[in-house]
Amino acid sequence: MHRLEESASSQSQSSVQIGYIGGGSRGWAHTLINDVLQCDDLAGTVSLYDVDYEAAEQNAKLANALTSRSDANGAWTFEARRNVNDALADADFVICSIQDPVDETFVHDIDVPQEYGIYQTVADTVGPGGVLRSLRAIPQYREIAATVREQCPDAWVINYTNPMTVCTRTLYEEYPDINAIGLCHEVFETQRLLADIAERYVDDAADVTADEIDVNVKGINHFTWADEAHWHGHDLFQYLERELEERKPIPGFDPGELDDESYWTNHHQIAFDLYDRFGLLGAAGDRHLAEFVPWYLDIDEPEEIQRWGIRLTPSSARTDDGEGPAKMDQYLSGDAAFEFTESGEKVVDIMRALEGLEPIKTHVNHPNRGQTPDLPTGAVVETNAVITGGGVAPITAGDLPREVRSMVLTAVHNQETLIDAGFAGDLDLAFQAFLNEPLVTVHRDAARELFAELVDRERDYLQDYDLEGAAVLEG
Known part of the structure; x- marks a missing residue:
């Protein structure tokens, strides 16, 4: 913020x-x-x-x-x-x-x-x-x-x-x-990365915080890109080539090397690989960035993704392990104290700004009104905005390089197709977006079987769709 x-x-x-x-x-x-x-x-x-x-x-x-x-x-x-x-x-x-x-x-x-x-x-x-x-x-x-x-x-x-x-x-x-x-808090992680870079390369820089990094972000949520970053007038992008050389080789890990690390580990290897290829820094966590392109997850075994400094998140890590309810019982019984912390989230700061107390500048997801001129008007994009008692004013972030824009547009068009499908209850239209996903690299018939199986397993949560009339479910 x-x-x-x-x-x-x-x-x-x-x-x-x-x-x-x-x-x-x-x-x-x-x-x-x-x-x-x-x-x-x-x-x-x-x-x-x-x-x-x-x-x-x-x-x-x-x-x-x-x-x-x-x-x-x-x-x-x-x-x-x-x-x-x-x-x-x-x-x-x-x-x-x-x-x-x-x-x-x-x-x-x-x-x-x-x-x-x-x-x-x-x-x-x-x-x-x-x-x-x-x-x-x-x-x-x-x-x-x-x-x-x-x-x-x-x-x-x-x-x-x-x-x-x-x-x-x-x-x-x-x-x-x-x-x-x-x-979304993903860009904050990029600001923390850039704060570390400022400490390493800027003379006399010490104890730099993420809030001090002014970064220009553009794109869509989880496929966000940074093309400028400054700390107290210092251009931090001038140090990214040196940082890239320090981090090479990329990818720099062996399959299985991260077995003992957290499922959420992130070594920014994909962010810097994207910078190396396209000149912009990926401004979301590597686990998210990897899913928007077809090549990082083109693997035969789960351990292979560890070459890029990240791990697959198994479904077992997503299920409730009982810690939440157990902690709540301890809080309510007095056996454990709820600890107030600095969460790093901005929702209260944003509410304060909208109430006219203190304006802020931060990144938000908001319909495109020209802040990303080369992406479709009305599509929800992620850029900086100034928030005051008068509302949210997105800041123009500029165009994306052609090849980056092409990748982002694939995701935007898929999302817009899903919106159309959702409002129409049309699973056949939704399947068009499914087929166009970069990660869906299997044969068309296999993709149809996969889509139909997912719909069948989750049909109780898809009752707003025409399940009986969808040709994609008929085989």
Whole structure:
């Protein structure tokens, strides 16, 4: 985040109503609780809605208990709501972070394509997994947008759910006058990488933080690119060639070498390989970048991806291991203390900015209004924006190099096709996007079988589609 001049009104307190869809989570919901309770110039009510009401109720109970702690600065009340209309009624802000049952959806998105020789490092944005997750999300986000239109038409909607681009784009397609942005933390990791580079190559640079790095980003979520980066007037791109030479050979690991590392490990090898090939730095984590192109994941065995300094994320890493509920029980019983931390997320800063307290500059996902002139108008793109009490003003990021633009456009056109398919309930149209995914490198008939198998396994979550009339499911 880049702070601009501080407003004189920043010392006052604004009262806001937040509706949280996905309020039963142990992840983003706890992050929001952590962040709002450390904010002393916003106050109000957070209405937590979740299809699992009991989980939302537990989060409300935990959060209300935390408000009495001396290190909780915010004056907030938390309420669990059984009905989404009640949660969003007259809301100033709507936050979305939802997830279908992993063992009934996400596990299939990862495991089934592997049976066809298609490997994915994340499976939530593009590739077979991204397509299926999009198809599940579009009806859900149409409902969210319709509820916002009815209950809080002027609210700002802040989306954290993947696939970020498709979810945010659906909100605007259903309710064109909506105020919505998508937030992702991937670029922050790139800013931390560039902060390290500043410390190594700029004389007298020490203790450089990610917030101090001003980076120009462009593209779409998880396939974002940086072509400029500065730290206090120092051009950091001039050091990338030296950094590239230091990191060579790329790829620089052996298959199996990372078996003991985290599934989420990232050595920025793909980001720098893309820089080496195209002159722009990949500004998302390598696990995401790898899925937008056909060559990094062209492997025969899972261990081969480790050559690039990353690991495949198995479905077992996505299922609930019980730690979340166990921790919640400990929090509520008093056996463990909820620790307030610096989360690094910007949602509270963005709400403060939109309330007119303190403007900021940060990256957001927002419909293209010219900030990326060479990408389609209306497509959701990721660039910097200035956020004030007057709203969100995306900053022109400039054009992409031709070959990079070609790769990005493939993803954009697939996402737009999925939006059309989702609104029409047309799985045959969705299959066209599926076939055009760079990771779907199998024979057309095998691709059809894979698509049909994924739909069959997840059909309970695809009831808004014409399952009976889809030719692609008939064989």
